[in-house]
Amino acid sequence: MLIWLSRSEEDTYLFGKWIGSNTKAGDIILLFGQMGSGKTVLSRGIAHGAGVSGMVNSPTFTIMNSYSALHPVFHFDLYRLNEPEELYDLDYEDYFFGIGITIVEWAERLDYLLPEEYLKISISREQKVNERKITVCPVGSRYAAWKEVLQNYEGIGS
Numbered sequence: 001m002l003i004w005l006s007r008s009e010e011d012t013y014l015f016g017k018w019i020g021s022n023t024k025a026g027d028i029i030l031l032f033g034q035m036g037s038g039k040t041v042l043s044r045g046i047a048h049g050a051g052v053s054g055m056v057n058s059p060t061f062t063i064m065n066s067y068s069a070l071h072p073v074f075h076f077d078l079y080r081l082n083e084p085e086e087l088y089d090l091d092y093e094d095y096f097f098g099i100g101i102t103i104v105e106w107a108e109r110l111d112y113l114l115p116e117e118y119l120k121i122s123i124s125r126e127q128k129v130n131e132r133k134i135t136v137c138p139v140g141s142r143y144a145a146w147k148e149v150l151q152n153y154e155g156i157g158s
């Protein structure tokens with residue numbers, strides 16, 4: 001597990017880029033945190049780090065945006081999801097358990113569809129207005145290799 005303090009939007013973006021640059025085909029990255037905590041900023045960094053070029057914004061009205069890169073990147077925002085079942089209509093399993101990299105904002109909404117294995121990232125506001133605490137935790141044996149990746153984090157810019 002890695003706990004890291006971001007002091008700016010740029011910090012969070014660059015941290016996301018570092019995460020994205022370490023992703024492998026099939027990775028699921030679930031983001032937890034309140035409104036305005038920085039999930040979209042982090043997602044943008046992750047997508048760019050995974051090789052996506054161009055604009056990355058939250059898929060507010062579509063639930064999911066897909067981008068092509070070395071591996072396809074699927075960016076979900078579940079804020080407007082009423083019931084986890086709605087994900088079946090989107091054939092979400094094809095994305096989650098396929099060859100791409102899946103990033104999910106508002107992963108709290110997955111509820112009973114929470115996968116067994118994933119990279120968990122929680123982001124929360126801290127006392128200072130631009131500070132965010134980012135906690136990264138690999139869940140399940142498939143993500144064991146991430147433990148070493150997280151241990152070797154040397155700060156942004158490295």
Ligand SMILES: Nc1ncnc2c1ncn2[C@@H]1O[C@H](COP(=O)(O)OP(=O)(O)OP(=O)(O)O)[C@@H](O)[C@H]1O
Pocket residue numbers: 006007008009010011012013033034035036037038039040041042058105129130131132
């Ligand atoms: N350290 C920081 N990291 C990320 N964002 C920050 C930070 N400090 C301030 N901010 C600001 O917080 C906001 C984060 O917005 P963002 O859309 O990423 O949040 P979100 O968690 O995706 O919200 P929502 O739940 O509405 O989707 C931005 O306005 C950003 O400028």
Ligand SMILES: [Mg+2]
Pocket residue numbers: 039040041058077105
């Ligand atoms: Mg967002």
